[in-house]
Amino acid sequence: MGVKKFIVGNFYDEEVLFPAVKKTRRAGYKIHDVFTPFPIHGLDKALGLRDTSLHTAGFIFGITGTATAVGFITWALTVDWQINFGGKPYFALPAWIPIAFELTVLFSAIGMVLTFCYLCQLAPFVKKDHFNPRSTDDTFVMAIECTSKTNEAEAISFLQSVGAADVQVMNKETGWWIGRYDKDTIPFAKKAAVAN
């Protein structure tokens, strides 16, 4: 984390963006991320991102839910407080399956939402630096991270050649902080000035 230097290209069309992403990766630039106003199918593949592990998390949460439900009911109805329901055995598994099912769904749903928020660093009051506010509206923003080997001028002209409508060099904070956009100044702004 911390402030890094980026070359940010703004694309007006997703049909330009896709080949641009491929060319940029082939040219060897390090793409930090691409920001789009809406989800684009296949972009994750074009960017070479690995599959999300959210499914695995969901499975583990689900299994935890099942175990919790079955475990607790078993303990409550066979050990702690045995009640005879219509002559059924104390360990009445068929009757518990709906509850086990519900808890499986509940755990995996809530767990996956929280995991998703964690992975995306989304939470109330958590703020992140924007590259270009228009990426929340109508344009597609690709940020290339500058490393020690990046030639800025070359990268800028490269991005223009693959179809970026405007290209800027920016210093941006990659981590998150807690605060508000309207009242707080971005706490890393000062450091960015130093890095410049």
Place this chain on the structure above:
Amino acid sequence: MTLREKFEVPKRYNTVAMALMALGILAIVGLYITTHGGGGTAAENKLHDARFWASLLQNSVFFLLVVNAAMFFICATTLAWGGWQLSFIRVAEAVSAVVPVIGVLTLAILFSIAFGDNHTIYHWTDTEHVKHDAILNFKKGFLNKGFYAITSVLAVGLWSFLGWKMRKLSRKLDNAPLKSNEEAKKYVWNNTVWAALYMIVFALTVMSSIPWLWLMSIDAHWFSTMYSWYTFASTWVAGVALITLFIIYLKNNNYLELTNKEHLHEMGIIMFAFSVFWTYLWFSQFMLTWYANIPEETTYFKPRLYGIYGGVFWLMFLINFLAPLLILMTRNSKRNYATLTFMSILIIFGHWLDFFQMVFPGPSPGHVPLIIYDFAIALGFIGLILFVTGKSLSKYPLIAKNHPFLKESVIHHT
């Protein structure tokens, strides 16, 4: 890209289909000879005879409902204005073209059972017995031969007719591309109306009356309002598995260029989801009975779960629920031809077994009959499906190339 539009049935394909059909016929003859050898008491002979017809009943009804599920697939996706299925819609259409053929066979078998003088399978056909049986007497407005015959003929007729109509609508575009946007809209609307009609018929037959009449009436004293849904879920999963098998076969023979792993993934999702759906219905039906514990309801589960059919019952649970749940859960397994082929075959077998335990505890409560004949008869029906499907696949272009939604299928992503 040039598309291979014409499917040429390979010689081996037809040979296999013919061989399977021959095996089926041999098995039917063999089973008939074994069950009608005589030598037993009259009651025993009746049971043997019932065992013969039960085998035919199970196989014909199962495979009829499975191929009919292909038309349900087409109509459900059409009604949802889906586009992703269009690259292989002709495969589903070809499978659904088997309905009239197996339909006629099924009707012949059903009527032989209902109008025959052996009432072991359908107790309610015995009018003398019904007079003294309060429950059956109460149900005779529904469970009588006339209603049974009319409903069966109507159902098979309407499935065949509406399926034929849907297929015809689809083929209409092959030589006459749509000229304007307006025409395309009209075409889609027309399709939607016919699909909706089919769906209404489907709801009134497969999802309600038909399984009650054909299968549930074997245990005529017992009833379950969930039965038809459960039967439908069973055949629907198997139907999707059957379509998937044909798609994979054609893909392996370099047909269906526009169909790819994205589409197969979608089929895998349906198989996975509806296996869970089947389990939900299957379990709900059991749990309510188990919880209420009313003798007239538990009679159905007594031989199946605690009796001699327990093994079949649990095997079916393993194949139809645990295996799809665990094996089809990951993304990669749904995109893998080998896994999907294996699971499709397993699912069709599992639901066939489901039908086995629906039918047989009625006429043969004492012992599980030797299943080998039933296998062979099932293979005969599979041969018939292969033969007719191959024939109708080769008759028409493999890709609905002029359908207005085809592009959605080409660019489909999962």
